[in-house]
Amino acid sequence: MDALFLARLQFAIVTVYHWFFVPLTLGMTILLALMETKYVRSGDETYKRMVKFFGTLFLINFAIGVATGIVQEFQFGMNWSQYSRFVGDIFGVPLAIEALLAFFMESTFLGVWVFGWDKLSKKIHLATIWLVAIGSNLSALWILIANSWMQEPVGYKLENGRAVMVDFLAVAANPSIRYQFPHVFFSGMSTAGFFVMAVAAWHLLRKKTHGELFSKALKWGLVYGLIGSALVITAGHFQGQHMVETQPMKMAAAEALWDTEQPASFSLFTIGDMKKREDVFSVKVPGLLSFLSCNNFTCEVQGMNQLQAEYEQKYGPGNYIPNAMLAYWNFRLMVGAGTLMLLLALYGVWLMYKKKDFRQHSRFLLFTVWALFLPYLANATGWLFTELARQPWVVFGLMRTEEGVSNTVPESWVMLSLATYTLLYAGLIVADVYLLLKYARKDPDEEETEQPETPAPSLVGVA
Amino acid sequence: MDLNTIWFILIAVLFAGFFLLEGFDYGVGMLLPFLGKNDEERRLIINAIGPFWDGNEVWMLTAGGAMFAAFAQWYATLFSGxxxxxxxxxxxxxxxGxxxxxRSKNDHPKWRNFWDWSIFIGSFLPALLWGVAVANIVRGVPIDADMNFVGSFFGLLNPFALLGGVMFVAVFLFHGAVYLTLKVGDPVMNRAKSSAKKLWIVALALVVLFVIYAFFGTGMYRSGTAYPPTLVAAVTLILSGLFLNKGRNGWAFAMTAVTIIFITFTAFAGLYPNVLPSTVDAAYNLTIYNASASQYTLxxxxxxxLIFTPLVLIYQGWTYYIFRQRLTLDHEMEY
Known part of the structure; x- marks a missing residue:
């Protein structure tokens, strides 16, 4: 194991971990804002209880999201200093704007929202959660603008071996962000929808109290989750087509398409030989990949072998084929999870439309509880796919990942940070899940216990 | 004034804002185990910074982001070094975080104890390490011709840097204690006040030591630009103790706030136009010119x-106004 591998592993671990918490924040802040809007408009206390109940769960989740987000900003400098030197002129800008424009808004107004229930008028209080929702989604926008530049560098020139910005608007309106942001935005919606659905379904399965509140919550979750999962798939479809144009190798890897095909078939299941660069066994639907790539059943889709030859011409000798197995399976897990989510939400909304009582459909409720894993699976595999299948590039066509790693940081330091983050993160996820389960099981109007049952002893024995 | 200088000043302002705001909530975090004698009192102390700490922390993230955007070479050398x-x-x-x-989402005393000490450590270490970092930046670190840090971790723990770290801890403790005298009710308030009086002496002594060491041991006062901010910091630090003794706690807090801002300005004024001096050869210094982004990016x-900083100041100011009330033990608490 060398420092490069460890730094990459670390980036994958801390980023995927961070991303377990972020999509829920993106979608949930909007959903809470909608619920609170309903409360303020109707005066119905049920919605206030709903906001408070799901708000507590959201905050338990948010705490780790924020705390682990700090690492994200620091690790570019710590583990990827050569990358930072190369891209700083461009990449630092959206990061700074994210902090100044979005983080301040999100954190400041969240503090006001949490502590301000009795200090502000209903309308002002409502405004604060909307500002949190806008702030958190703006932060997603700006960090994705930064990421888009790694996928599709625009608005720059190369000067003394560094990328220098020449057009800020081109960077901010990168073609890639137009597909990436909607995809992430709707993934947040679907995550939040499925989160609310799962908790509500669990309560309805118990058939105890608060049936009305949780039936309502389930409906909110379903509608929200349906819109989210339908649109995340739609956005993903267009993003895929854009990818075929700008990063054809990524699409070829996603489909395990070794050789150019016309028309191209879509692989349902493939076992390939990575060394020989060919399929061992596969099940394919003829023409479908052509359709997915360019909306007709007969167009040509480039294969990895042909792209490799083309890139060798363009960028010099080297291996330009990403790990096709990881790309292929991550892509399938993401698409599979997303499709299941859409089907489940459709079925639930159909039940809703038929005015069925959810409590009579315990199998649906049980599926809904377990379906909570689906958005998390899709979110993680989606990022793993898009980053892994861009390899060997850290900035597509401009900088290889191995050139970006810190040149003065010894392997032992990276090892140490990898080990300590992993340990700390493992401990935190235990505390997080414990608290989420504890608070998800509570009844919505149960007062939070104010005092420990036995008075805690003084921490320091000085009077 | 060129854009490089403007950005150097802006980053100084961001760090000043960060140390001023997180300074008191690091201080409060460090005081938590000592001023809160029981669970209720500790909750009171935590809730006194409850609505603010997260917004305060964004100052650090913004300072870091601004460093990356405006002086990427500084960011890269410093963070990897x-x-x-x-x-x-x-x-x-x-x-x-x-x-x-x-902390308060479970009743068990061991659970609460664990998170209380986490708050203590989580406040103490950053306070100490920012002091160490700032002192090292001022003093200079080994940097080679390729802008790479070539020192070791233990090299960063030199006496001057450690003094800087301890000074930061003391100043933040003092600042935090004064903050608590304004934000919480008795009996914690009285305890905070008597701690603040003792911490004032310690903070003052350490600041004086640091200035003497910096004067003789580093290049901080060579150009002379660091004298005026040092003077302001020293005078306000003295005044803060005098106000405290007169029971004018609000004024005392205003003074500690100014002290921290001007300690930060002292460091930056002493650096200018460097951002990270090299102890290997002055020719390898990172400066506001060789470490900076392009003029277009700046x-x-x-x-x-210019558009967003005033907005942030306005709405963060508003939150301090909303939660201006002194918290007492019979208030309902979120944390």
Whole structure:
């Protein structure tokens, strides 16, 4: 194991971990804002209880999201200093704007929202959660603008071996962000929808109290989750087509398409030989990949072998084929999870439309509880796919990942940070899940216990 | 004034804002185990910074982001060079951020005890390590011709840097204690006040020591620009203690705030026009020119900063106004 591998592993671990918490924040802040809007408009206390109940769960989740987000900003400098030197002129800008424009808004107004229930008028209080929702989604926008530049560098020139910005608007309106942001935005919606659905379904399965509140919550979750999962798939479809144009190798890897095909078939299941660069066994639907790539059943889709030859011409000798197995399976897990989510939400909304009582459909409720894993699976595999299948590039066509790693940081330091983050993160996820389960099981109007049952002893024995 | 200088000043302002605001909530975090004698009192102390700490922490993130955008070479050298120190700080900050939210969500005394100490460590380590970092930046670190840090972690723990770290801890403790005299009711308030009086002496002594060491041991006062901010910091620090003794706690807090801002300005004024001096050869110094982004990027960032910084100041100010009330033990508490 060398420092490069460890730094990459670390980036994958801390980023995927961070991303377990972020999509829920993106979608949930909007959903809470909608619920609170309903409360303020109707005066119905049920919605206030709903906001408070799901708000507590959201905050338990948010705490780790924020705390682990700090690492994200620091690790570019710590583990990827050569990358930072190369891209700083461009990449630092959206990061700074994210902090100044979005983080301040999100954190400041969240503090006001949490502590301000009795200090502000209903309308002002409502405004604060909307500002949190806008702030958190703006932060997603700006960090994705930064990421888009790694996928599709625009608005720059190369000067003394560094990328220098020449057009800020081109960077901010990168073609890639137009597909990436909607995809992430709707993934947040679907995550939040499925989160609310799962908790509500669990309560309805118990058939105890608060049936009305949780039936309502389930409906909110379903509608929200349906819109989210339908649109995340739609956005993903267009993003895929854009990818075929700008990063054809990524699409070829996603489909395990070794050789150019016309028309191209879509692989349902493939076992390939990575060394020989060919399929061992596969099940394919003829023409479908052509359709997915360019909306007709007969167009040509480039294969990895042909792209490799083309890139060798363009960028010099080297291996330009990403790990096709990881790309292929991550892509399938993401698409599979997303499709299941859409089907489940459709079925639930159909039940809703038929005015069925959810409590009579315990199998649906049980599926809904377990379906909570689906958005998390899709979110993680989606990022793993898009980053892994861009390899060997850290900035597509401009900088290889191995050139970006810190040149003065010894392997032992990276090892140490990898080990300590992993340990700390493992401990935190235990505390997080414990608290989420504890608070998800509570009844919505149960007062939070104010005092420990036995008075805690003084921490320091000085009077 | 050129854009490079403007950005140097803006980053100084961001760090000043960060140390001023997180300074008191690091201080409060460090005082938590000592001023809160029982669970209720500790909750009171935590809730006194409850609505603010997260917004305050964004000052650090913004300072870091601005460094990346405006002086990417500084950011890259510093963050890869101070690796172990930053790792410790990040671990502490992660634990701290989670602690506030999780601490009161379970009744068990061991659970609460664990998170209370996490808040202590999570406040102490960053305070100490930022002091160490700032002192090292002022003093200079080994940097080679390729802008790479070539020192070791233990090299960063030199006496001057450690003094800087301890000074930061003392000043933040004092600042935090004065903050608590304004924000909480008795009996914690009285305890905070008597602690503040003792901490004033310690903070003052350490600041004086640091200035003497910096004067004789580093290049901080060579150009002379660091004298005026040092004077302001010293005078306000003295005044803060005098106000405190007269029972004018609000004025005392205003003074500690100015002290921290001007300690930060002292460091930056002493640095200018360097951002990270090299102890290997002055020719390898990172400066506001060789470490900076292009003029175009600086121009874009200036426009962005001019629009959004005033907005942030307005709405963060508003939150302090909303939660201006002194918290007492019979208030309902979120954390």
């Amino acid at each position: 101070f690796y172990i120190a930053l790792l410790l700080m990040l671990l502490a900050l992660i634990l701290r 989670v602690s506030f939210e999780y 121009k874009i960032m200036t426009i962005v900063a």
